[in-house]
Amino acid sequence: MKLLSLIPFIFAALTPLQTLHAAPEKIDGISAIVDSKPILESDIQSRFQIVKDRVPGGIMTDNIHRQIQNQMIDETLQVNYARRVGMRASSNEIDNAILGVAKNMNLDLQGLRNVLASKGVDFSRYRTQIEQEILINNIKRDIIRKRIVITEQEINDYLDSDTSITKEKDEIRLRHLIIRASNAEQAEAEINDIAKNIQTENDFVQQAIEHSDGQFAIEGGDLGWRPINQLPPLFVRAFQAEDGPLIGPLQSNAGFHLLWVVDKRSPNVTLQQQTKTRHILVRANEIRNLEQTKVLADDLYQQLQNGADFAEVAKEYSEDQGSTIQGGDLGWVTPGTMVPEFEAQMDKTALGETSKPFQTQFGWHILQVEGRREADISDKVKRANAERALTAQKQDIVLGNWLDELRADAFIDIK
Numbered sequence: 001m002k003l004l005s006l007i008p009f010i011f012a013a014l015t016p017l018q019t020l021h022a023a024p025e026k027i028d029g030i031s032a033i034v035d036s037k038p039i040l041e042s043d044i045q046s047r048f049q050i051v052k053d054r055v056p057g058g059i060m061t062d063n064i065h066r067q068i069q070n071q072m073i074d075e076t077l078q079v080n081y082a083r084r085v086g087m088r089a090s091s092n093e094i095d096n097a098i099l100g101v102a103k104n105m106n107l108d109l110q111g112l113r114n115v116l117a118s119k120g121v122d123f124s125r126y127r128t129q130i131e132q133e134i135l136i137n138n139i140k141r142d143i144i145r146k147r148i149v150i151t152e153q154e155i156n157d158y159l160d161s162d163t164s165i166t167k168e169k170d171e172i173r174l175r176h177l178i179i180r181a182s183n184a185e186q187a188e189a190e191i192n193d194i195a196k197n198i199q200t201e202n203d204f205v206q207q208a209i210e211h212s213d214g215q216f217a218i219e220g221g222d223l224g225w226r227p228i229n230q231l232p233p234l235f236v237r238a239f240q241a242e243d244g245p246l247i248g249p250l251q252s253n254a255g256f257h258l259l260w261v262v263d264k265r266s267p268n269v270t271l272q273q274q275t276k277t278r279h280i281l282v283r284a285n286e287i288r289n290l291e292q293t294k295v296l297a298d299d300l301y302q303q304l305q306n307g308a309d310f311a312e313v314a315k316e317y318s319e320d321q322g323s324t325i326q327g328g329d330l331g332w333v334t335p336g337t338m339v340p341e342f343e344a345q346m347d348k349t350a351l352g353e354t355s356k357p358f359q360t361q362f363g364w365h366i367l368q369v370e371g372r373r374e375a376d377i378s379d380k381v382k383r384a385n386a387e388r389a390l391t392a393q394k395q396d397i398v399l400g401n402w403l404d405e406l407r408a409d410a411f412i413d414i415k
Contacts, residue, residue: 031069033413034076044068055209055218063210067218069414074215077406079132082139089134092284097130099290100361103341140399147398150387158386170228172239173262175204175221177212180255180404191249191256198246204260213255215400221260230392235259254400273335275346276371278310278328281320283363297357297364304354310368319363332373342367 032039045060047068052058102112113123177194181187194211198204205220212221228236238247238259247259282297284290300317304310311327318324333346341360346367349355354368 030415032073032415033411034073035080035411037076037080039069039072039076043072047072064218067209071215071218073407073412074403075132075136077403077410078136078139080410081406082135085139085142087135087139087142089131089138093134094127094131095284096361096363097134098127099359101130103359143402144391144395144398147402148391148394150390154390155383155386158390159382170264170266171225172228172231172264173225174223174231174235175201175208175260175262176214176216176223177204177208177221177258178214178255179211180213181251187256188249188251191258195246195249195258198258198260201245201260201262204246204258207258215403225265227389227392229389232393232397252397254397274332274373275369276373277330277333277346277367277369278314279320279323279330279342279365279367280310280314280318280328281363281365282317283319293364294357294359297366301354301357301366304366304368310354328368332371 029041030038031041031044044065048055048060048064055064098112099109102109105112105115107115116123116126177191179187179191179194190211194207198207208214208217208221214221216222228239232252234250234252235247235257238250239261244259244261247261248257250257250259280297280300282293282300284293288296296317300313303313311329314328315324318328320328323330335343338346339360339362341358342365345355345358345365346369349367349369351369351372355366357364357366359365
């Protein structure tokens with residue numbers, strides 16, 4: 001069940017139809033070669049059709065072409081690296097991800113196929129794209145785990161600072177523009193010239209698309225809503241010192257930054273509730289398809305309704321390696337740690353009751369709610385939250401440096 005807590009991170013990129021390559025009508029040349037893999041000009045044109053509505057004027061300029069090309073080069077580098085280190089996405093993992101997309105669109109698998117076909121997207125290419133998204137997110141998570149080490153002293157310093165208390169729930173929506181500093185003097189001059197051309201948010205969007213070296217450049221540098229305490233300290237200090245909405249230029253080891261503050265919010269968060277939960281998970285596999293798995297889940301549910309002990313049924317049938325031996329016991333679950341479908345079922349299941357079978361990307365589940373309580377914000381929980389926030393502060397820079405290393409070591413031929 002440990003995997004359930006990772007899904008919001010892993011599958012955030014699997015938004016329906018936002019990362020697809022439509023099947024090209026013809027191959028009209030090679031745009032770039034990354035190691036031995038070609039990126040076709042038709043692939044770039046297809047990607048543009050997907051992001052066209054987010055591009056000012058909806059026109060493929062040279063700058064837009066460059067940003068899409070760079071985005072696809074980075075994706076190829078990450079997938080190639082993941083495969084070199086032995087990382088794979090299983091057929092079941094890909095199938096479950098696709099079914100999750102279909103479910104989020106209120107479709108079955110055939111319905112998703114029909115939608116893809118109506119947009120000119122070949123299903124086999126869609127499946128390949130989903131596989132690549134899984135590999136990219138898995139390898140990013142692995143790099144973060146290996147390269148970011150949070151010390152006990154860092155946690156102590158964080159807990160002693162104002163940030164951990166006053167900024168714990170405050171969120172900010174940002175746009176970000178970065179010029180990487182291979183030549184610091186030149187990069188500083190460039191960022192200053194860019195800043196002079198920004199008076200409005202639309203100006204920032206245009207400048208980000210044309211000039212930013214960031215991974216969200218094609219979206220106008222939009223980082224979305226982020227908790228303030230999970231942003232780099234450099235950014236947080238700048239928010240406190242400058243009124244905005246344009247912040248910067250700011251210098252870091254990665255380069256020179258400009259920020260645009262779109263909005264801020266402080267959600268009204270009530271006392272956190274925790275739920276004591278058990279669950280049973282059954283998955284489709286090579287000898288049992290999804291329909292047969294659903295039949296099994298229904299049968300197990302009926303056994304429970306007839307008085308079978310939940311823990312014993314979980315030990316015998318559940319395929320969640322993290323909880324089976326404990327009779328499906330997940331312990332006290334806090335909001336935001338499970339996939340949305342699981343959390344929704346957990347919230348609406350009454351104390352002492354058992355849910356009907358329901359589906360997530362992992363398979364079919366049955367859960368039982370054993371208790372509810374207000375969160376015990378103990379020192380252990382505070383330290384875990386601090387470690388998570390500190391990791392989030394560092395991960396963008398770490399992943400950016402890793403991508404720079406991949407680019408430096410790769411053969412990239414831009415035509």
